[in-house]
Amino acid sequence: MTNESVSGVDAGGDELDRRLVLATQQGLPLVPRPYAELASQLGCTEAVVRERLAAMLSSGAIRRIGAVPNHYAIGYTANGMTVWDIDDALVDEVGELVGALGFITHCYRRPRQLPDWPYNLFAMVHAGSREAALERVDEVAALIQTRFPGACRARDVLFSTAILKKTGIRLS
Incomplete structure (x- = not known):
């Protein structure tokens, strides 16, 4: 996108x-054409809405546009944050591998908090039961061991005990 105007709107917008x-910020309108609905509300075209969202994504002003399901409502009642003590030299590669798994919804690196917290890779697993979640964790561990022998020194699973409402920053 250039610094020229887009449909009469400053490209900086x-x-x-x-x-x-x-x-x-409360979510997209639940209509067949949400961007057209937003354009109508904002007094611009659907193309401008799409262009501005794309520009904000590209610049990092917004991180993503996506659905946020209620895992409990769709049958995933065992939600476990897996934590892994991964060799620092391999943690990014292991994270890419783990994050690509279909049953992992969040995967990120965090600093260790030694001596009490040696874990540097976090990955959220969702399943219909704790047993199924633990089977998935074992699957992840086996995959890590196969692809990166010895890279994982320890692991644990922290299961959710309550649903917390997740929201980002709110403008007013």
Whole structure:
């Protein structure tokens, strides 16, 4: 995208971007064409809404656009954050491998908090039961051991005990 105007809106779009974030921070409209609905609310075209969202994603102003399911409502009642003590030289590669698994919804590196917390890789597993979740954790461990022998020194699973409402920053 250039610094030229897009459909009469400054490509920087500061005010439009702010209004777009305000219009979407509770979620996209649940209609067949949510971007067209947003455009109608904001007084611009659907193309401008799409372009501004793409520009904000590209610049890092927003991180992602996606659905946030209620895992319990769709049958995933055993939600476990797996924590892994992975060799620092391999943690990024292991994280890429683990994060690509279909049953992992979050996978990220975090600093260790020694001496009490040696874990540097976190990956969220969802399953219908604790037993099924633990089977998936064993599957991850076997995959890591096969691809990166000796890279994993320890692991644990922290199961959710309550649903916490997740929201990002809210503009007003």
